[in-house]
Amino acid sequence: QQQVKQSPQSLIVQKGGISIINCAYENTAFDYFPWYQQFPGKGPALLIAIRPDVSEKKEGRFTISFNKSAKQFSLHIMDSQPGDSATYFCAASGGNTPLVFGKGTRLSVIA
Amino acid sequence: GAGVSQSPRYKVTKRGQDVALRCDPISGHVSLYWYRQALGQGPEFLTYFNYEAQQDKSGLPNDRFSAERPEGSISTLTIQRTEQRDSAMYRCASSSLVVGSTEAFFGQGTRLTVV
Numbered sequence: 001q002q003q004v005k006q007s008p009q010s011l012i013v014q015k016g017g018i019s020i021i022n023c024a025y026e027n028t029a030f031d032y033f034p035w036y037q038q039f040p041g042k043g044p045a046l047l048i049a050i051r052p053d054v055s056e057k058k059e060g061r062f063t064i065s066f067n068k069s070a071k072q073f074s075l076h077i078m079d080s081q082p083g084d085s086a087t088y089f090c091a092a093s094g095g096n097t098p099l100v101f102g103k104g105t106r107l108s109v110i111a
Numbered sequence: 112g113a114g115v116s117q118s119p120r121y122k123v124t125k126r127g128q129d130v131a132l133r134c135d136p137i138s139g140h141v142s143l144y145w146y147r148q149a150l151g152q153g154p155e156f157l158t159y160f161n162y163e164a165q166q167d168k169s170g171l172p173n174d175r176f177s178a179e180r181p182e183g184s185i186s187t188l189t190i191q192r193t194e195q196r197d198s199a200m201y202r203c204a205s206s207s208l209v210v211g212s213t214e215a216f217f218g219q220g221t222r223l224t225v226v
Contacts, residue, residue, distance in 0.1 A: 006153075009121070043115075043202055043217030044154065081147055089153045098167065099204075100214055102155035 003027055006090050006102025013109050019077040021088055021105045026071065029095030034066065035075045036089040036101070043073045044089055044101075048075070113137075115218035117203050123224045124193055125186055132188045132221045136205030144204040145178055145185050146214060154217075160186060193225045 005024045019050040023033075030096045033051035048056045048063040050073065057097055064086045065075040117197035118134040122131050124130050142161050156170040163183040171177070175193075189195055194207040200222050204215040 001165060032213070043204075043219055045217070045218050047212070091153075096167070098142075099116045099154075099157055101146075104151070104153045106151075 003097075003100045004090055004092050004102045006105060007028035008050070008105060009103070010106045011108070013077075013080045013107065014052070015080065015082060015109055015111045017080050017109075018102065019075075019080045019107055019109070021075045021090070022072065022107045023092075023102050024070075025092050027092070027093070027094070027097060028071070029097065030092040031094035032092065033066065033073050034091050034099070035081075036091060038087045038089065047088070065080075077107075080107075082109045082111060083107050115203055115205050115216050117201075117218040117221050120219060120225075121222045123226060126195060126225055127192055129189065129191045130193055130223065132190075132201050132203075134186045134188070134203030134205075134218060136184065136186070136203070137207075137216055140205035140207050140216075141183075142206045142208065142215075143180055144206075145186070146202045146204065146217075147190050148200045148202055148220070150200075157188070181182060181219070187203075193223075193226045198223055198225045 035047045036044035037046040037047040048062045061078045064075045087104045087106050089104045091099045093099045121127045139174045144159040145157040158168040158178050160180040167172045175191045192206045200220045202220040204217045
């Protein structure tokens with residue numbers, strides 16, 4: 001079964017807008033929730049990560065919001081730029097489970 | 112090296128042949144992971160090692176797939192009697208802590224095409 005469910009599959013946002021990508025998980029043993037960014041032809045690279053002891057983490061234009069009771073977390077990209085166009089993956093790990101990934105969201109930021 | 116290195120970058124093989132994919136993790140990284148990524152999909156877990164010990168191989172699709180990391184550094188993923196459905200990008204990642212809750216660094220991957 002899919003351990004991390006990600007939506008939407010694709011997203012088009014205008015330059016300067018807010019991009020929001022959501023993920024939901026089932027395994028309550030997960031204790032690490034990263035977001036990875038992947039450009040064409042490259043491997044996934046860590047963008048930002050959160051642990052369940054906080055509800056929000058912000059790094060520059062990127063924010064993770066975490067809702068432990070709902071078992072959901074989301075990535076917000078503020079002031080989205082064309083250079084942010086990429087595929088974004090949420091992931092989770094914890095207990096004895098290594099990183100499991102969502103299916104990805106293809107983000108296109110248009111001018 | 113500075114990052115996770117995988118070789119070869121591209122591999123075309125005939126159906127029925129065996130292939131070996133190599134991963135050289137970041138120096139000193141304890142954990143090493145193998146993933147398979149289909150086009151337009153997220154990485155799918157195959158197996159992982161802490162040091163030389165294979166901790167979890169539940170993601171290996173069948174017994175044609177195997178992996179080893181004999182000295183706790185370089186790892187090899189071997190696919191025997193390849194089939195067309197094995198065609199995919201195979202990615203290796205490594206991380207610095209034994210427990211999985213830390214950043215995993217990915218290599219560029221090996222694009223395997225079985226013809």
